[in-house]
Amino acid sequence: MSLPGFSRPPGLPTMGEEIVDFLKFIVRPRPGPRLPPHRSGRGLWADFSLHAPWWRLLHWAVLLWTVNLFVFAPLALSAADASGAQHRLDIHNIPWLTALIWAPIVEELTFRYALRRPAMLWWFVPLMAAILVQGAGPTSALLAALAVLLALAPLWYPATHRWHAGWAASWRWRRWMRWAYPVLFHATALAFAAVHLYNFRLTSINLLLLPLLVLPQWMTGLVLGWVRVKRGIGAAMALHAIFNGGPLLLIGLILTFAPQLAAG
Template sequence: MKPAPSSQMRFRDELKDFFYFLRHPRSARRLPGRVQGDGWYLDWFAPLPWKRLLQWAGMLWLINALVLGPIAVSVAGVGGAQHRLDPTRIPWVQAIIWAPIVEELVFRFVLRRPSQWLTVVPLAVFLMFQGPNWWLIQGLLVLCLAVWISRYTGMPRQALPAGSSWWRKLVGALQGRAWRFSSMRRYWRFFPWVFYGATLAFGALHLYNFQLNSMSWYLLPMLVLPQCLTGLVLAWLRVRRGIGASIVLHAIFNGGPVLLIVGLLKLFDGIPV
C-alpha cells in the first residue's frame, strides 16, 4: 500500500471524530483525504496514512500500558487468573500476520458490508479457532478468494426482488448479493448494537488468553479492557477508512509489544527466540 496523501484532518480532529462516533455509531462517510476510485478496491488497498496509524498505535500502547493494562493485571491477581502466554515462546506469526487478517474479517469486515457476512464470516471463524498451519493457510487463501468473488457477486449486483423464494434468498446470501434498500435501512438502525456487540465479542475472545481458575464472572470484563478499547478504535477505523487500514493498525498494535519482548529476551537473557 502506498502512503496516503496528506490528510485534511489533524490527529486531534480524528480523536474528536472517534469519540463522536462512539456516541452515535452510524454509516459514516470516509475520512477526508481518501482518494477517489473503486470503493471495493479502496476498502482494502487505499493509500494509508502511515504516520497517523502509528499515532493511533502509540496512543493505544500508552493507554494500555499506563491505565488499562495495570487494571487488568490487578484484577487477574485478585481473581486468581493466570496469563497463558509464555514470553519465551511468542507466536509472532500468529500475532502479527494471522490474527490481524482473520480477526478483522470475523469481527469488522461486515460492519460496512453486511451482505457479505455469510460469504466471509463462517470460514473466517473456523480459521480463527484453528490457528495457523499449512493447510489452514490454504484455507485462508480460499477465504481471500471468497472475498474477491464477493466483489463481483455482491454489491455490484441488484438486490433480489421482493417475494423471492427462500432458496433464492439463501443463494443470494451465499453470493454476498446486495441487500434491498429497506433491509439496509433496518441494518443501519440496529448498527450501534452490531458495532458494540462485535467489540464485546472481540474482547471476550481474548479471555482465552487466561487460565481463569475460579475467577468471579463479574471481573472478567476487566481482564480484557485493553482489547475492548483497541477493538473500538479498529471498528471505527474500519468504517471510516476501510478494512485494509484496520488490518494494518491491528498488525502494528500487536507487533510493537512482540518486538519489544523479543528484543528484551535477546538483550538480557540470551534466550533463543
C-alpha cells in the same frame, strides 16, 4: 521542511480531529462516511488500501499503547491477581508470525469486515469464525485465502453476471441495519475482547471480573472498528499488525539485551 514519508497529505485530518471523530463515532456508530483522503476505485479493492499515511496508523498505535498501559492494563492485572487468572503467553516461545500476520488478517476479517458489508454477516463471518477457532496453521491459512477469494470474486465478473447482484439490500433492510448498526459495532468489539479470554488460564474466577481481564482488547477493538469504517479493512489490518508488533519488539529487545529481566 517535511521529512520524506512524513508530509501530511492534503485533506488529511489532524490527529486531534481524528480523536474527536472517534469519540463521536463510538457514541453513535454509523457505517459512514469515510475520512479524507479517500482514494477512488472499485469498492472491494479500495477497501484494502490504507487511505492514510503509515505514520498516522503508528500515532494511533502509540495512543493505544499509552491508554492501555496506564489505564486499562492496571485494571486487568488487578482482576487477574484477584481471581488467580494466569496469562498463557510464554515470552520465550512467542508465535511471531501468528501475532504479526495471521491474527491481524483473520481477526479483522472475522470481527470487522462486515461492518461496511453487512450482507456478509450470514456467510462470511461464520466461515472466518470457524477458521479463527481452528487456529493458525497451513490449513486455516488456506481456508482464509479461499474465503477472501470468495469475497473478492464478484470483481472478476461483468456487472450483469455478478453472483452477489441479487443480494442488493432493500430499503427496508438498509433502514433496519442503520438502526441496528450501533448494536452490531459494539457487539463486535465485545466479541473481539471476549475471544482474548482464551489468553488466560481461568480457574474459579468471579464472572464479574472477566470483562476487566480484556479491557485493553475491548478498547483496541473500538479503535480498530472505527479505523475499519473510516479508512477500510486494509488500514485496520495494518494498525492491528503495528499494535501487536510494538510489545513483541520490546520483548525481543529484552530477551536480546537484558535476558535477566525476562528470567525474573
